[in-house]
Amino acid sequence: MTELAELETPCAIVDLDCVERNLRTYQEYCDEHGIALRPHIKTHKIPDFALQQIAIGAQGITCQKIGEAEVMADAGIGDILITYNIIGDRKLARLRTLANRVDLLRVVADNEFVVRGLSAAFADSPKALEVLVECDTGAGRCGVQSPQDAAKLAGLIHDLPGIKFMGLMTYPPNGGTARVEEFFRAAMAECEKLGLECPVRSSGGTPDMWQAHLAPVTTEYRIGTYIYNDKSVIARGGCQEEDCALHVLSQVVSLPAPGRAIIDAGSKVLTSDLFGLEHFGYVVGHPDVTIKALSEEHGILTFDPATQPFEIGQRIRIIPNHVCVVSNMFDYVQLCRGDIFENPAFVAARGKVL
Amino acid sequence: MTELAELETPCAIVDLDCVERNLRTYQEYCDEHGIALRPHIKTHKIPDFALQQIAIGAQGITCQKIGEAEVMADAGIGDILITYNIIGDRKLARLRTLANRVDLLRVVADNEFVVRGLSAAFADSPKALEVLVECDTGAGRCGVQSPQDAAKLAGLIHDLPGIKFMGLMTYPPNGGTARVEEFFRAAMAECEKLGLECPVRSSGGTPDMWQAHLAPVTTEYRIGTYIYNDKSVIARGGCQEEDCALHVLSQVVSLPAPGRAIIDAGSKVLTSDLFGLEHFGYVVGHPDVTIKALSEEHGILTFDPATQPFEIGQRIRIIPNHVCVVSNMFDYVQLCRGDIFENPAFVAARGKVL
Known part of the structure; x- marks a missing residue:
C-alpha cells in the first residue's frame, strides 16, 4: 500500500470506486433501454478494466486499431469490434491472425478498396469476417455519405467471399442522435431493397450518451470516456x-x-x-x-x-x-x-x- | 534492411544523413562563435543521438526531468544539465544517486524552497551539486523576475552546504536575445557586488538559434529541435x-x-x-x-x-x-x-x- x-x-490517479459506479450506471441505462453496450477501450487502454466492463454486462469491446485489439485478445477478451478501415498486407495478415484467436471479430469499412482488401485476406478463411458499413451522419470524418451508398457497399460486402455484411456503424456528431435514427432507417430500407438485413446498428459517443435511446434504431452503443469522465463531459x-x-x-x-x-x-x-x-x-x-x-x-x-x-x-x-x-x-x-x-x-x- | x-x-521516419547535417551545421555555428553547445535531448529522446551530438562537439546534454537524465546516464553520458526545479524527497534521492554516476550534474533553481531542498539532499555529498539560477527573461514561465532576485538566490546557494553557485540560465521568449544579454549582464553585476562569479551563462531555444551570438554574454546554448527540425522552425x-x-x-x-x-x-x-x-x-x-x-x-x-x-x-x-x-x-x-x-x-x- x-x-x-x-x-x-506528475502521475495519473484512478479511483476504482468511481470507475465501478460509472460503469454500473451506464450499463444500467443500456440495460433499461435494451441497448447492447460495447465500450471503447481507448479511454483506459487497460485489459483489467475491459474485463470489468464485460463482467458488469458489456457485450464486447471496441478498439480503433489492431494493436489495441491484440492487447485485449491477449487478456482473453473474445468479442471485439475494430472501428477502422484496415488497409495493407501486413495489417490484413495481423487481422486474420487475430480473427483466429477470438470468438467474434468485427470490423467496419466505408469504401470499396477496404472491402476488397478484407475479402481477399479472408477469402479462404473458415469463418467469414463480419463487416459493418461506416456511415457519416454529420461528423465529417469517415463514412459513406448517403443511405444509398451504404446499401451499395453492403451489397458488395454481401457478394464478396470471406466477409459477411452485418449492419451499420456511425460515430455521430455531438447532438446527432436524430440524424443517426434518420440515416440508419433510410439505409436499412435501401439494404432491404437488396434483400439485406442489418442486424447490427452501432452508434456511439460520450457527448450524447444519455440520448442513445432517442435513436431506437440503435442496437449497440460504443462509448469510451464514461469510465473516467473528464472536463469535457462535465461541460x-x-x-x-x-x-x-x-x-x-x-x-x-x-x-x-x-x-x-x-x-x-x-x-x-x-x-x-x-x-x-x-x-x-x-x-x-x-x-x-x-x-x-x-x-x-x-x-x-x-x-x-x-x-x-x-x-x-x-x-x-x-x-x-x-x-x-x-x-x-x-x-x-x-x-x-x-x-x-x-x-x-x-x-x-x-x-x-x- | x-x-x-x-x-x-503511422510511423515516424528519421533520415540519418539529414540528422548528421543538422547537428554539424549548428555545431559549426557554435564553434565559430565560441559558444558551448548543450543539446536538449527532449527532441529525440534517444541515447545514440545524444552520444552522436557529443561526438560531434557538444559539451554535454540538457534534460528536463530526472527520468530522462537517468536514461542518458545509463547510456554513458557524463555531463548533464537538468533545467528543472527539483522538489520532493524521492526526486532528490534519485538526483543524489544520479550525481554519483556522472562526471558533471548540474541543475537549476528559481526559488528558495528548491535551493534549500537541494542543499539538504547534498549537504553530506563528497561533491557539491552545481546550481544555476533560472531567470525569466520574458517567457513568463519559471525564473526569478529581476537581476536583483537572481543575485539574492545566488547568494543563498553560495551560503548553503552541498551546493555550488555556477551561474545563470534562461529559456528566453522568441526574439528575446537582446533581453537575455541585458538581464544576464545586470545579474552578473549584482552577483559581483556579492563577490560571486557566474562562469556559466546558459541560454537556449530553437526559434532564435541563429541569433545566439548576438547575446555575447552567453557561454552555452541549449537547443533541441535542430536535430530534426519541424514546421515551426520552417515558419x-x-x-x-x-x-x-x-x-x-x-x-x-x-x-x-x-x-x-x-x-x-x-x-x-x-x-x-x-x-x-x-x-x-x-x-x-x-x-x-x-x-x-x-x-x-x-x-x-x-x-x-x-x-x-x-x-x-x-x-x-x-x-x-x-x-x-x-x-x-x-x-x-x-x-x-x-x-x-x-x-x-x-x-x-x-x-x-x-
Missing part, C-alpha cells in the same frame, strides 16, 4: 465533478510572479487537446485558477494576483479536458480507493497506433 | 523543408467526400500542438492540402473539392508542427538513409515525466 504523499508527480452536462475517476496529480514547482504558478504537468501529461474547451483542464478545488498554457513539462496557472492560492511543493489535482489522450501519455496509472493506493496498472494498449 | 513500402503506418525561418529529418509516414484510409481525405495519423501521433501555427502539420509535396482536424486515430485533410490529390491506400509524409512532442508518442522511430531503412531506434526517454 502506498499513500498519496509517496507518489511522485456537456454528462456528469458531475465527483464522477471524474481520473485525476492528474501535479505539484507546484515555482511561484515566480504574482498571479502565476508553475506546475510539473505540461503537454506531455495533459496534452494540448482543448477538445472544444478553453484552457487545459480544471484544478480541483480552485475554480478561479486557469491552466493558461502548457509547454512540455510545465503548466502555467494564472489567478488573481491579489491572491496566493498555492505554495511551492503543494500538490494539486487536475481533471483533464479529454481523458482518453491523457491515458495515452502514461505507462502506468495509480489505482486507489479513496486515499489507499494499490499496485499501479500498466496501460498495456498505450501507444498502439498500428 | 527494410523498404519504405514494408513499414506499417520561423530557421530551416528549409529539406532540413526536416523526421517525417510522419501515414496512409490515406478514406476519401469519403469531395475535398476531404482521412489519414491514419491523428492526435496520438501528431498531437494537438498547434505551436503557434495554423492546422496540424505540412503534407510533403501537397502545399494546397490542409491538415484541418485530428481525432485520436484520424487526421482530416481538406483540399479544393474540384481536385483529387490522393487515392485510398496512398502513403503520405507529414512534417509535424512541433517534432519534440511527436517523438514522445512513439516507442520506436524508423531510421533511414534515403530509401534504405535500418533497425528502428528505441525512444528510450519517451514518457519520462518523473
